[in-house]
Amino acid sequence: MDTDLPEPLAGDLMSLFELSPEGFPWSAPRPHEIETRRAQLSDLLIFDILLSSGGVRQPDSLWPPTDPPSLRRLLSAIEESTYDTLKKDCLIYFLLKWHQDGREEGFKEQRCIPPQFAMLSDAYWHLDSGIYVERAVSLLCDVRLNRDYTSKIIQAISLSDAPTRLLLQYLRTAKPMLAEPDDMDTYILALAEESLISAWQYQRTFPDKSEIRTRLARKVLFWCFSPKPRPEHLKQFISFPLSTFEQSLLHDFALDPPISFPASSIPVLQDLVCVRLIQSGQYVEALKLDRQYASTQRGTQAPQFADRRRKMIEDVIAALPSIERLEIEERLRANPSA
Template identity: 60%
Template structure:
């Protein structure tokens, strides 16, 4: 299985040089995952599969990584692999969601899958980044939907800003209430308020350009 290396590298660059798959490989003890994925030839694919086989993961998690790789064929063969290897549905769903986000394909499906309470909610910052950088859809409703259904713990400033802007697109009153949910003395509240003002100014400027 050889993936389209150029499109993967472009997507990796958009995601600050780290795919969700890169994170998973690293957590399994695989160093410099970007040198292994995407493979450019058959020997490269074999090196990647060997690295997965020798990783610190258990058999189930290794199978999930292979499931992810099989998704790139986009012909359904990963489903047969799931049946043959008896991968539980929730694990296959998580691998499916991560593939959709890394590939920027069917991001709506990824958000739906991640709303399943059986799935862990790790890597929320990377997931939000992946959702927000999907180019063929309006990502703002999906950001709001992901946060409201999966309920990830938002602590990073970039994540909070991203959610505030998504809420503003959804409805300015909702964004206003979100920033007011923080204490009056919290620096987060003042930063989010400034972010909301910046969004309002930018929207006003954009509308002004459109009507002139």
């Protein structure tokens, strides 16, 4: 046990920190970097949440400190918080890590901080600082650690250099409960980056016609075509079997894509729908949808694409045996306005 360290809650916590201008861990530009990170995380760091949970008001006015006097105010607020001694020690441990010289290890030994509490503090530090986020993910996958602050963790991982890999590692290993729409959206798009089929299967875990499933499916469809079409993923989607609900959702999406949907991707989306129908022998449905596309306001923005698609459908139908062509013509005459 390191006897050089003072008893934190009985003595002066300030002596744990380097206070010289050269060694102060929050010398410029560090405070600005932390403020920038806070802004990227919707103006709320994990350390802000921890301070607030202990009854510390307006944590952003205390954290980060910019000089020794402001550090003393922060430490006083921690000492006066509603936390027990162990949780206060964890907050001090978190602050000591900003020295990045290992001094927090001596503090951990002296205060007998349990390994899982130190690991959780380490993970939160990596996420808040944005330094070596991969280490945070590895730590959070430990079954001994709690599953708090899932949304904030996902948000922080999403800012990393390898968000898809790290997000999937965290979500598949730690298996936190995803209750917030933004978390589900982030997860399904990470799945799509790895495998479109995996993403599509995930939305199938929710009931047909539910708001969640509809939103997730539309999220994947939008991703496939934005900011521009993704050929490799669309190849998978062309032949992927869809349920009646999914096919209806796809057709509605193609007829009325979101306002933010790239205009240049609309013809590609509409072609995909028609190709899927033709491949499954639904020629009449393909013709009807093609007519609907041409009559929509956004569909008329690219007549050359509409002409090409119409010719593609007509050429396919022309190559069919005569009895099939007659049947298609009869069906169209019976319901020409559909």
